[in-house]
Amino acid sequence: MSTSSYTPSIALSPCPTVVDLSINPSSADGEQQLKAVGSDSDLKKQATLPPSSASSGQRAPKREISTTRKALLLMVFCMAQFLDAFNNSSLFPPLPTIGKTFDMSEAEQQWMFSAYALTFSSFLLLSGRISDISSPKWTFITGLSIVSVMSLILGFLPNKIALIVVRALQGIGAALTIPSSLSLLVWTFPDPKSQSRAIATFSGMSAIGIVLGLLIGAAFTTQVSWQWCFWFVTCIGVPTLLASLFLIPGGIRNETDSIQGGEDASSVEAATASKKTSRGGVDFIGVSFLTSAMILFVFGLTSGPTAGWGTAQVWAPFVLSLVLLAGFLYWETRMPESDAALPPSMWFYPNFGVLFGLAILPFGWWIANFLSFTELWQSSYGLSSLETAVRFLPLVIPTGIVITLLAVFPPTNDPKRAIMVGFVLMIVSTAILPFARGLENYWRLLFPAWILGSTGDALLIVYCSVALFRTTPENRSGLTGSVLNSGLQLGVVISTAAVTGITSSVNARMPGDAFNGVSASFWFIFGWTVLEAVMVTVLYREKKEGRVQADVEQGMATPTAVATPVEKDVITSV
Known part of the structure; x- marks a missing residue:
């Protein structure tokens, strides 16, 4: 074949819907066509890019992770959620023993839970922000290391003060693991369906951790020693830590996944650096405002049942927390969006x-x-720790079925x-519990009530998590996870303070049957549940955009590719 007859075929666009045209560079027409679309080298560079990166607004494909590795990563992330739940529930059986060992009052025993809840809820937002602007892998590993060592x-430990302080440090470690594990989970499972299943499994580990914590904690307390309730966490945490070091990819969050096609190496590097810079930094002033406000608010709630709700020890922290919260909200409006600890725009996402x-x-x-x-059965009815733990099984078995x-x-x-x-299930269940x-009445009333309530509670946890991550962008998954878990942890604090306060005050006025206070506290929970149901019914607005995407995935709709302006010029000239 002679040189004059040779016509190389150059791909004008990596888009498969545009036909590649034969251009002769040696001809006058060919030179004009090449000028319209760029040089030969530029075209070759563009042709080597992935198809999805050609059109602006689309992302290049992320690094593929094998199905087996994804399953192992899910197990690692779920173990962090399991350990967080286990850390609290495993302390219920040995708490009376720990109190006697260290001569702790009831208020001091409550601080075994409150110290953990304070630091956990206070540092969640900071850890979520760190996960989003830095490596979530090393944030997760750091948190898991702290939990295991503490x-x-x-x-x-030899005394109660040291015990409470180290419990607080343990809460900081747990706060680092939860948002980062959720962030890693979202990036590991980008497909909406598989992501929803992964979040459902992750959420369900809380119920499993709670009940297994009760059972294992009771077994250790009665058969070995209460110290193994803590050491068991280390025995699970260290292997999980080693697995995360090898399984979590260092580049699981691809920095160049949004860079568009047609860019040379220097442009790619510049875009990558720009993207890293656009993530912003840590808003230490805002985080300080919010952390202080949350600590004071939680301290006020946990002090109410013991100090009295009308005392200055309760109301002074509440007032200060509101002032600091107002200061935090004002400060966030003055910060750039990329630097804010909790960007105000988060609250404008749907629902x-x-x-x-x-x-x-x-x-x-x-x-x-x-x-x-727990208190009723062990203190009033004389059940052992293990008998009490076994009777709580209806609170986790339905959850396991729902998650599966x-x-x-x-x-x-x-x-x-x-x-x-x-x-609906939770309202029916909670209406039965006061009786x-x-x-x-365990088998006649309590058992069916817990089956219904636990099933409904599992649905709320799973679909609240799924809906929250669907409504927020992927690059804020760590922050979304921290906000979600702050809400969950805040519920623990509110419920603990309310139930403890209501039960003790009612039983003081109506002595003789300890169930009087329990019954009154569940009427409070019933009203709380109904109020939440009304709020969701009135304010929650279901999004409709997802239906188009579902149709595309099922082949009911076909996306149309549109040629770029350069491609249109070439087609017209030919």
Whole structure:
């Protein structure tokens, strides 16, 4: 073939819907066509880019992770959620023993939970921000290391002050693991369906951790020693830590995934540097405002049952927390969006505020049941720690079934419908609980009430999590996870303070039957549940955009590719 007859075929666009045209560079027409679309080298560079990166607004494909590795990563992330739940529930059985060992009053025993809750809820937002602007892998590993080391130390401490302080440090470690694990989970499972299943599995580990914590904590307390309730966390945390070092990819969050096609190496590097810079920094002043406000608010709630709700020890922290919260909100409006600890725009995402309010209920409902019946059965009815733990199984078995079903079958595209079903089950359940007086009513009233309530509670946790991550962008997954878990933890604090305060005050006025206070506290939980159901019914607005994407995935709609202006010019000239 002679040189004059040779016509190389140059791909004008990587888009498969545009036909590649034959251009002869040696001809006059060919030179004009090449000038219209760029030089030969530029075209070759563009042709080597992935198809999805050619059109602006689309992302290049992320690094592929094998199915086996994804399953192992999900196990690692779920273990962080399990350990967080286990850290609290495993302390219920040995708490009386720990109190006697260190001569702790009831208020000091409550601080074994409050110290953890204070630091956990206060540092969640900071850890979520760190996960979003830095490496979530190393944030997760750092948090898991702190939890494992502090748990080991807790079993050797000689006094109650040191025990409470180290519990607070343990809460900081847990706060680092939860948002970062959620951030890693969202990036590991980008497909909406698989992501929803992964979040459902992750959320369900809380219930499993709570009940296994009760059972294992009771077994250790009665058969070995209470110190193993802490050391068991280290035994699980260290292997999980080692697995995360090898399984979590260093580049799981691809910095160049939004860079557009047609850029040379220097442009790619510049875009990458620009993207890293655009993530902003840590808003230490804003975080200080919010952390101080949350600590004072939680301190006021936890002090109420012991100090009295009308004392300055309760109201002074409340007032100061409101002042600091107002200062935080004002400061955030003055900060650039990329630097703000909690960008004000987060609250304008569809249903974000409603879902945060919803997140306060599920863990609060659970902890109300555990606190009320643990104290009642062991102190008033004389059941052992192990007998008490076994009777709590109806609170976790339905949750396991719900999580399994949601992990196997695709979740619904209408989270509100599933959430409302959960509310109906919880309202019916909570209406029964105030009448479950005495052990003779366990199978007749309490058992079915817990089956219904636990199923509904699981639906709320799963679909609140799924809906919250759907409404926020992927690059804010760490911050979204911290906000979600702040709501869940806030529910624990509110429920603990309310149930403890109501039960003690009612039993003081109506002595003789300890169930009187339990019954009154569950009427409070019933009103709380109904109020949340009304809020979701009125304020939650279901999004409709997802239906188009579902149609595309099922082949009912075909996306149309549009040629770029350069491609249109070439086609017209030819």
